[in-house]
Amino acid sequence: MKNLKLDIDSYCKLLLRVDKANTSKFSLRKRPTSEKLVDVGFKNIVVAMASMVAVVLFSIFAVVYYESTESISRYGLRFLFNSAWNPVTDEYGAFTAIYGTLITSIASLLIAIPLGVGTAIFITENIIPEYIRNVIGIMVELLAAIPSVVLGLWAVFIMEPFIRPFLNIIYELFGFIPFFSTQPLGAGMMPAILILVVMILPIITSISKDSLKQVPSKLRQAAYGIGASRWTTIFKVIIPAAISGITGGVLLALGRAMGETMAVTMIIGNSNNFSWSIFAPSYTISSMLANQFGEADGSQVSSLMYAALILMILTLLVNVFAQWIVKKLSLKYQ
């Protein structure tokens, strides 16, 4: 309220200023040309600034595409399915990196969805006092403020050594399954997946929390009023009503997981030897870029750019789909 009053004050000041500029009370007020020029000029400037978004976006695509044309014309779509990456023989394919990107992001999503949505439900339901719930909510959101490289550092020195014995147990018990078929020896896809979970958890939690909070309380009352229990209400009424936001958040998280670079680069092991196993060192597109781009030249640059283009298209598709689904599903439930 105090702030609103301030704004009214500034409005009154404006009123006075306009009056002062026109001291002769009965003359028709004529706007000075300079004022008109400022108005038009300002509009053009902000239009130009808004256009920058489009310009930057298009140039990113154009530049990455242009830089990768050599590789595109040489390998075509074969690039997607070839796991060779050999600067000596000049043969490149991004299959290992694409597989790594998809496996790490999807696996981390599978872990983070129940955790994130479950947390969001826990902090929107009145199970424990509100201030504790708020603290949990803020803590999860602050997790998003920790830089990727710090999480990477933590993963390398603290998390990975801690989980390795547990991964070894899984390897010994389930080693016959291709996904667990190599011995965990340090850096690899599994620690990368876990650190990705940490990174996308805040996105899923906070977007789910916002969507759950927006569900009108009268729907909850309606369900309770006919004798539905808490979790029946949550699963049958609240979540369906919030599903568009939750899905949007999950897709944004997927986009983030696919493009995430530093923490993954530090812990995934950076190896182009293809393996089905999530315990083996691998690559994602972004970690391959981070690892090789600085020292690459010739057709390797072009191939890296091709990989970057694939990454961009993947994240673009996911993001556009996220925006589309939020619109589509929210219409259904209004």
Add this chain to the structure above:
Amino acid sequence: MNYTSQKSLTYNPSLARNIGNRTLTIISALFAFISVLPLILVISYVLIKGGSYINIETLILEPEPPGDDLLSAGGIGPAITGTFIMAVIASIISIPVGVGGGIYLTEYSKSGKFAKFIRFGSNVLAGVPSIISGVFIYAIIVSTKILFGSMFSGIAGGISLSILMLPTIIKTTDEALKLVPDDMRRAALGVGASKFTMITNITLPAAFSSICTGVLLALARAAGETAPLIFTALFSRYYITSFDDLFYEMGSLSVLIYNFALEPYEAQNQLAWAASFILVVVLLSLNILSRWIGSHGAFSKNKL
């Protein structure tokens, strides 16, 4: 009666429904606990482990080349100034452009086709992986030597960070201005103010605190980014001494952490932890500050 009649109203703990409810409540509490665990673990390791290596020397000395002398690895001084300088460069570029773009979206074209396209575009830009921004700046600035013949430079790093900040600033400005009631606009125009006066004297001040929130959040994110810097600003072990040094390689906290974490020397690893301490403390403070400003603004979401 078509319903199984429950004779009493007493809570029956062995009823399937009640077992299910209890189980699910416990599971959700467990999930919430697991979700806050990483924050607690990461922060405590960074504060304890990183904090123990913080002293005056670490803060001001230049880092020594890895492996030379294990007793003294130097400090992270140049990285602190480098991060600061690149964040400033990124802000100088992205704040005017982002706020201007946001002003256009709300004040000039509320729901025009172009505005829709720009909103869509900034959502897409926000989703572009940060490393792509580095690749892009490498391709157009570093490899072309377009900036007075310099290749890797602090300026290139700053520009690449600004691409990451832009969509966040546009979006928050757009949303902050949307929260300013139209009555205020009509009032200003009604007394004969020009649109420029209305925006600069009425709507922007009213939305100021929310815009600050967005800018701080964008800044906090950019200052912690590594991927866009590793082949734009690269890394330098030296302080900048003149304006010209902006056109050369520049160190930053995040790249220092990345480089030194992977060194096999304990001394370098310690510097990485010290740098993490500084980075985390600064970024968390920025985040909390932005939250505080956001909740105290005139037209923040919490109040409308």
Add this chain to the structure above:
Amino acid sequence: MIKKNIKSTPSVSLDNVSITYGNSVAVKNVFCNIEKNQVTSFIGPSGCGKSTVIRAINRMNDLIEGCKLSGSVIFEGIDIYAEDIDPVEVRRKIGMVFQQPNPFPKSIYENIAFGARVNGYKGNMDQLVEESLTKAAVWDECKDKLNESGYSLSGGQQQRLCIARTIAIEPDVILMDEPCSALDPLSTLKIEETIHELKKNFTIIIVTHNMQQANRVSDYTAFFNTEKKDKDLSGKIGFLVEFDKTKKMFTSPNQKSTQDYISGKFG
């Protein structure tokens, strides 16, 4: 516990009920016996706690953080606020219709079927949907569009759909919290007719702002009023002034404030 001078056993009785939100008392010391298969209306000026009291009868106040009740609410001889009571069980016996129509964002059919399924209904669902909608006097209007969204109906129809949804779970008591406040006069009339029909099978408690409505639909009327708190001038405490047969309340009430309120002198 149950007073002897009342002939039939009451369905719900409120015994010295006081309700607080956080530190502020909303309503205090309510005693009231609600008769089976009768319509009881709660009337009174805004802020007198009548909605708070009705929500206490099926423990909907559990949803509000910081809301506490003292005294006891006895339903069929059981204190529903006792420690070992399952509020979900209570709400299955005491259904509620809210002030704003609140259909689920599902089809009309599903709106009815959802509640029935939640309550473990085993009979013929189509039949139940038809019966409930018929009882709520909305069958004719929606029999041809059972698969359309509940939101495709008008406000009055939505409210009758919500009544149908409550009837479908066959509660013993139906609570209605100002069910007509958001509706036009014609829809209001239809709902009142519905209430008359429902009386045969259900005990009904209705909160209303409209005295004519209380007079038209109810057999018993409870009048609530407010008093200023001693020190805090902004807060008001609600209390029950008088509770009697509607006929008596509207012709010769015992209290002067009831007389004043009913004749429109305040409120």
